[in-house]
Amino acid sequence: MAHAQSLVKDIQVRGNQTVNREAILAQMSLKVGGGYSETDRAKDEASILRMGFFSAARIVPISDDAGTGWILRVEVEEYPTIKEVRVTGNTVVKTEDILAKLPESLRPGHIFNAAETRPASQAISEMYAAKGYSAQVVAFEPLEGSPQTLSLSLLEARVGDISVQGNRLTKDRTIRKLIRTRPGDVYSKNRWIADLNRIYGTGWFEADGGVVPEVTPADELGVLDLSVGLKEARTGTFNVGLQLDPQNSLAGLIRYSQANVGGTGQSFGVSFLQSTQGVGPSVDLDYTNPFIDNKNTTLRASLYSRVVFRFQGGLFGSGSSTSFTKDDQYYERRNGFSLGISRPVNDYVNRSFALRAEDVTTENVKQKLDSNGNPVNNYILQNGQVVVGTLGLSVERRDVPINPSRGYWLQMSLEPGYSNIDKVGGLTSDASILGPHLFGKASVEYRRYFSKGPARELNLDATRNVLAFRVRVGTIVGQVPFFEQYFAGGAESVRGYQEDRFWGRQTLTTTLEYRYPLQKSFSLIGFVDYGGAWGGYGGVNDFSQSSGPQLHLGYGPGLSFRAGPLGNIQLYLGFNEDGKTRTHFLIGNSF
Secondary structure (H helix, E strand, C coil), X not given: CCCHHHEEEEEEEECCCCCCHHHHHCCCCCCCCCECCHHHHHHHHHHHHHXXXXXXXXXXXXXXXXXXXEEEEEEEEECCECCEEEEECCCCCCHHHXXXXXXXXXXXXXXXXXXXXXXXXXXXXXXXXXXXXXXXXXXEEEECCEEEEEEEEEEECEEEEEEEEXXXXXXXXXXXXXXXXXXXXXXXXXXXXXXXXXXXXXXXXXXXXXXXXXXXXXXXXCEEEEEEEECECCCEEEEEEEEECCCCCEEEEEEEEECCHHHCCCEEEEEEEEECCCCCXXXXXXXXXXXXXXXXXXXEEEEEEEEEECCCCCCCXXXXXXXXXCCCCCEEEEEEEEEEEEEECCCCEEEEEEEEEEEEEEECCCCEECCCCCEECCCEEEEEEEEEEEEEEEEEEECCCCCCCCEEEEEEEEEEEEEEEEEEEECCCCHHHEEEEEEEEEEEEEEEEECCCCCCCCCCCCCCCEEEEEEEEEEEEECCCHHHCEEECCCCCCCCCCCCCEEEEEEEEEEEEEEEEEECCEEEEEEEEEEEEEECCCCECCECCCCCCCCEEEXXXXXXXXXXXXXXXEEEEEEECCCCEEEEEEECCCC
C-alpha cells in the first residue's frame, strides 16, 4: 500500500478546449487514490503528447494543504482546429490527389493531430512512388502566424547529374538526344526507364548487359544523380550468301548496312536479292536519320525495285486445299520510293506522316486453257501508278519495346490514296478501275502483353513467360486497286494458310501467343490465329473469296531465335481449320 504522502488526491486538467478531460485521463497511469512517482509522471506526459492533439503537455505535482498527498495539475497546449490545408512543393502530383490521402482528422473542421502526420506522410510518399516519382514530406504542421492553416510542405526528388560511360563510337550528344530526362527535372522513374528503353532499342549496344543504369543520391538533399554504362555492339554488317526469298525459294543475297554511321545514329542499307525463280532482282536503298532537328524528329527514306509474290509456297507440310504451281504464282514488280517523318508528342505518343509512290507491273502472267481449250483467267492484272499518304498516331506503353513482357502498343492510321491504272487483264478486265481514282484506308492495331512477377523496370535483359495478344482491323472506301487491298494468311497474320490466301476491302485478324523462353535468345511459342479479309475482288483459280465476314482459324507451335541485328528468326508449323499444315519462316522481330 502506497505511503499516504505519495498518494494522488486529485487530478486537474487545464488548457483543453476540444479534447475532453476523460480522454486525457485515460492516457495516464497516475490515478486518483493511486501512488505517485516522478517516473510515472514523465511517462504520462509522453503519453498525452502521443495523442497528437497537443503541442505541449506538463504534469505539475502540488502538495495538498495537509501535506498528505499530491494534487496533479495537467497543463496542455491544444493544437487549433484546422480551417485550411495548404500544400506546397508539389509540381507533378495534383494538390487534390494529395489532400485525398489525408485522414479525416487532418482535414478542415478537425483539431490538428500530429500523431496522424506520419502515416499520412507515408501514404503521400507511396502515392508518388506509384506514379513513378519520389518525394518526402519535410513539414507537416500548423503554419507559423496562422495556426489554423495546416502547412504540408513536400520535397520532390530532382535530377542532378546525368552521366554516360562506355561509349566509344557513339557520340555523347547522340546518346543524350535519346535521353529526354534533363538535369533539374523532377525525377520520374517511368521517364528514365523510357529513356533507357530508347537507348536499348537502337540496337547499338549489346543485347545482354549493354545498357546498365544506376540511380544514386547526390550530396544535396532531394537530388538524384543518373548514370548509364554502355557496351557497344557491332552495328555494321556485310552479308553475301543464300537465303529464302519471299516465295520460300533459295535466293542470292548481297547486303550491306550500317546502323550507327559515325556514332550519329544515322543508318543506311543496300540490299540485292536475286531469286532462283528467274524473276529479276529486288534492290533496296534505305536511309534513316533519327535526329533531323532538336525535337527528335525522325526521317526515313527508301528507294526500291521489289518483286512481290502474291501467293507464296511453304517449306514443307500438307498445304491447303488449294495450291499454286510456279506457273500460277505470278508476281508484281514495284518500283518506287517512300519518305516518312515522325515526331514524339510526349514520352509515349508519336505522330507520323509518310508518302509512298510506286509504279506497279504484274509479271509472269500466263494464260491457261481448260480441258475444252477455252482460256482461264487465273490471274489479276492491274498495272499503273499509286500514291499513298499515311497519317499515323502511335502509343507506346510497353515495358521494354524491343522485347516486351507487359504493357500495350496502339497504332491508328489513315491512308488517303490515289491510283491511275492504265492496263487491266485476267479476272479484272472490267475497265471501271482504269484512270485516276481516289481511295482511303483506315486501320487500327493493338498489342497487349501479360506476364507474372514484378515489373522489369531497369532490368532490361530479364526474360519471362509472356502471353501476347494482337488485333488488327481495317477498312477501305473508294475504288481501290487489287494490290492495295488488305491481305491475310501466312507468317504475319493467319498461320496455317498460304500467304495472301484471303483478301478484301475489310480485314480483321487476331493473334494469341504464349512465349516460353528456354534461354535469353531461344524461345518456344504456342499460337492461335483467327481472322481473314473479305469484300474485295473475286477468287483466283480455286482461291475463292467471301463477300462478307468469314474468319479462319490457325494454330500450332513455333520456335524463335534472337539473332543480333536481324532481330528474331522464327519458324512456325501452322495447322488450319481443315487439319492441314503449313510451315512459315520469318526473319525479323515478332510483335
